[in-house]
Amino acid sequence: MGNDNEIIDNLANKEYEFGFVTDIEMDILPAGLNEDTIRYISEKKKEPEWLLEWRLKGFQAFGKMKLPEWQNFTLPSIDFQKISYYAAPRNKKKYNSLDEVDPELLATFEKLGIPLSEQKALAGVAVDAVFDSISVATTYKEKLKELGIIFCSFGEAVQEHPELVRKYVGSVVPHSDNIFAALNAAVFSDGSFVYIPKVVRCPMELSTYFRINTENTGQFERTLIIADEGSYVSYLEGCTAPMRDENQLHAAVVELIALENAEIKYSTVQNWYPGDKNGKGGIYNFVTKRGICKGAHAKISWTQVETGSAITWKYPSVILQGDHSTGEFYSVAVTRNKQIADTGTKMHHIGRATRSRIISKGISAGEGQNSYRGLVQVGSKADGARNFTQCDSLLIGDRCGAHTFPYIESKNNTAIVEHEATTSKIGEDQIFYLNQRGIDTEKAVALIINGYAREVLNQLPMEFAVEAQKLLSITLEGSVG
Amino acid sequence: MLIIKNLHAEVEEKPILKGIDLTVKAGEVHAIMGPNGSGKSSLASVLAGRENYMVSQGEVTFQGKNLLEMDPEIRAREGLFLAFQYPIEIPGVSNVNFLKTALSEIRAYKNLPPLDAKEFLKLSREKQKLVEFDAQLVNRSLNEGFSGGEKKRNEIFQLAMLEPVLSILDETDSGLDIDALRIVSKGVNKLRSDKNAFIIITHYQRLLEYIVPDFVHVLYNGRIVRSGTKELALELEEKGYDWLKEEAREQEATINA
Numbered sequence: 001m002g003n004d005n006e007i008i009d010n011l012a013n014k015e016y017e018f019g020f021v022t023d024i025e026m027d028i029l030p031a032g033l034n035e036d037t038i039r040y041i042s043e044k045k046k047e048p049e050w051l052l053e054w055r056l057k058g059f060q061a062f063g064k065m066k067l068p069e070w071q072n073f074t075l076p077s078i079d080f081q082k083i084s085y086y087a088a089p090r091n092k093k094k095y096n097s098l099d100e101v102d103p104e105l106l107a108t109f110e111k112l113g114i115p116l117s118e119q120k121a122l123a124g125v126a127v128d129a130v131f132d133s134i135s136v137a138t139t140y141k142e143k144l145k146e147l148g149i150i151f152c153s154f155g156e157a158v159q160e161h162p163e164l165v166r167k168y169v170g171s172v173v174p175h176s177d178n179i180f181a182a183l184n185a186a187v188f189s190d191g192s193f194v195y196i197p198k199v200v201r202c203p204m205e206l207s208t209y210f211r212i213n214t215e216n217t218g219q220f221e222r223t224l225i226i227a228d229e230g231s232y233v234s235y236l237e238g239c240t241a242p243m244r245d246e247n248q249l250h251a252a253v254v255e256l257i258a259l260e261n262a263e264i265k266y267s268t269v270q271n272w273y274p275g276d277k278n279g280k281g282g283i284y285n286f287v288t289k290r291g292i293c294k295g296a297h298a299k300i301s302w303t304q305v306e307t308g309s310a311i312t313w314k315y316p317s318v319i320l321q322g323d324h325s326t327g328e329f330y331s332v333a334v335t336r337n338k339q340i341a342d343t344g345t346k347m348h349h350i351g352r353a354t355r356s357r358i359i360s361k362g363i364s365a366g367e368g369q370n371s372y373r374g375l376v377q378v379g380s381k382a383d384g385a386r387n388f389t390q391c392d393s394l395l396i397g398d399r400c401g402a403h404t405f406p407y408i409e410s411k412n413n414t415a416i417v418e419h420e421a422t423t424s425k426i427g428e429d430q431i432f433y434l435n436q437r438g439i440d441t442e443k444a445v446a447l448i449i450n451g452y453a454r455e456v457l458n459q460l461p462m463e464f465a466v467e468a469q470k471l472l473s474i475t476l477e478g479s480v481g
Numbered sequence: 482m483l484i485i486k487n488l489h490a491e492v493e494e495k496p497i498l499k500g501i502d503l504t505v506k507a508g509e510v511h512a513i514m515g516p517n518g519s520g521k522s523s524l525a526s527v528l529a530g531r532e533n534y535m536v537s538q539g540e541v542t543f544q545g546k547n548l549l550e551m552d553p554e555i556r557a558r559e560g561l562f563l564a565f566q567y568p569i570e571i572p573g574v575s576n577v578n579f580l581k582t583a584l585s586e587i588r589a590y591k592n593l594p595p596l597d598a599k600e601f602l603k604l605s606r607e608k609q610k611l612v613e614f615d616a617q618l619v620n621r622s623l624n625e626g627f628s629g630g631e632k633k634r635n636e637i638f639q640l641a642m643l644e645p646v647l648s649i650l651d652e653t654d655s656g657l658d659i660d661a662l663r664i665v666s667k668g669v670n671k672l673r674s675d676k677n678a679f680i681i682i683t684h685y686q687r688l689l690e691y692i693v694p695d696f697v698h699v700l701y702n703g704r705i706v707r708s709g710t711k712e713l714a715l716e717l718e719e720k721g722y723d724w725l726k727e728e729a730r731e732q733e734a735t736i737n738a
């Protein structure tokens with residue numbers, strides 16, 4: 001702990017430490033969105049005809065949709081024509097080895113604490129690094145290949161495993177699911193692809209690190225993870241962006257497919273640039289994440305630590321189709337300054353004896369607004385379905401807000417659905433108690449926050465739990481007193 | 482060690498301490514007694530530096546330094562410890578983690594390196610044994626779901642771990658059954674030395690049978706109205722506080738006349 005505190009101390013007083021820009025030659029498509037944009041992206045990526053057609057269907061759906069109005073914040077107007085939909089480091093053909101990657105790029109990821117050379121890489125973690133729209137490097141690929149595991153960029157998967165991509169892309173989040181998912185279907189540039197073969201337990205954490213760099217670009221990546229029967233994978237996503245005065249749009253789609261007896265654990269540590277303290281700039285993080293437990297006894301678990309973005313708007317969900325399948329959602333969302341988070345989950349109980357567990361911990365400071373929105377839906381055939389939801393809010397100061405919107409729809413009278421909610425404040429008494437033991441207020445708050453979020457942090461893989469703990473402490477630096 | 486001179490304090494502009502004088506030397510145990518609302522716990526809060534207590538007059542010197550100028554965490558690092566009357570619960574923060582942090586902070590203040598995991602564990606085991614504290618409680622969240630007695634015993638365990646020079650026990654005996662009271666007292670007695678001092682705030686003489694004080698003071702209406710030795714506690718037990726209240730009122734009447 002002493003050591004932890006030192007690290008926190010060292011990192012203190014840095015407002016947002018990932019706010020730098022990498023100076024690198026980029027191929028950037030001029031701003032604007034029409035069919036040609038989509039054809040350009042598809043051609044640039046040498047995609048097969050069926051994928052182009054799918055993109056165009058997405059674009060058509062996008063054109064017919066309006067921005068939603070049910071969210072608990074005022075949606076800023078977004079001019080989709082002012083965004084550039086493709087930006088990639090120049091000269092990028094296909095890297096045969098890391099030696100061919102632009103050193104500037106490698107240095108960027110190094111700076112972010114994501115070394116891409118395998119000698120230096122975190123032991124036991126394979127990383128796919130996505131810079132603006134393009135995956136630049138995937139580590140440990142060969143080692144994983146021996147087990148039949150496919151871990152590569154989405155673009156590469158389209159070239160090398162088209163049958164898998166074609167079978168599953170859009171199968172969980174259709175091209176017309178919602179306006180941002182439709183936009184993503186139309187213009188997605190890259191992302192990560194994972195396939196775990198039958199009964200293989202992936203021996204290392206798979207991780208994607210997303211970095212937005214270029215101005216006026218949106219990031220639209222697509223992640224597809226398929227866990228075949230009886231397999232297991234733990235996947236982690238991290239992200240940062242430079243500090244800029246204008247808002248940038250991040251509209252990703254993540255699809256998870258767990259077949260019979262398979263388990264997917266998906267963790268996110270989201271640290272996009274949140275904007276400055278007056279609410280200028282920052283990322284709009286409008287992401288669609290959904291998984292399906294297709295087979296019996298499958299399990300999907302979402303864990304998210306959300307500290308960044310000007311607006312976070314997402315509901316990682318699970319469709320519990322297989323009998324006895326399990327869905328979990330663990331979330332810590334922090335909002336401070338003028339940040340907004342409207343996040344939660346949806347659990348669709350379709351199969352018999354399906355179970356879901358939702359633990360949501362909101363932390364609001366400054367003028368931050370935090371909403372939990374969740375839907376637990378039990379279908380008529382979901383005999384013996386079981387849900388437990390716990391939804392806690394912690395307020396720091398008196399200008400922030402916490403809101404809860406739990407929806408329950410049950411068509412089966414054998415289902416048991418439980419919902420618990422609490423709202424608390426960090427008490428002066430708690431801080432004074434810790435002060436009286438020699439702990440200053442900043443550290444006291446960090447201790448209290450990490451204690452409050454522990455149930456969720458415990459779900460994260462070890463290395464990242466420590467990271468997330470530090471991130472929480474730093475994010476709330478200066479929020480109290 | 483501690484010199485309090487003419488200390489006046491108020492909460493929300495309401496005077497609660499009206500001129501306290503008290504000197505505590507190393508090796509001494511002082512008991513402070515008095516009826517409800519007399520200012521006993523307020524005195525503890527003022528010494529520990531609780532925010533909403535305003536000192537309006539007087540001075541407090543702690544080991545030659547001006548205590549009132551220090552932030553609460555500095556007072557703690559200087560060696561002042563308050564065993565709380567109502568120890569607070571902090572969910573999710575493990576007792577161990579909290580104590581490690583506290584101990585590291587206090588050691589850092591004295592330019593000492595933090596104990597490594599092994600040393601800490603050793604110290605923790607030693608102190609658990611000393612104050613008969615349940616090992617399982619050490620690993621649980623700080624005071625969360627602890628019974629009243631367990632919370633109080635945790636305070637004494639922390640006291641043992643942090644080794645303060647001046648400990649203020651704010652009604653540590655309230656809510657303790659007789660066995661717990663005996664254990665707590667035994668712990669405190671073992672921790673007594675000629676280098677540290679204790680101020681024990683209590684309602685009842687009972688605790689003082691176990692922890693024998695060198696001095697007993699009676700606080701009433703924000704003032705120390707009487708000081709004596711442990712016999713004074715016995716007298717109070719027998720006669721109650723009314724005769725002292727009466728005396729105090731007469732005194733006040735003379736002053737005001």
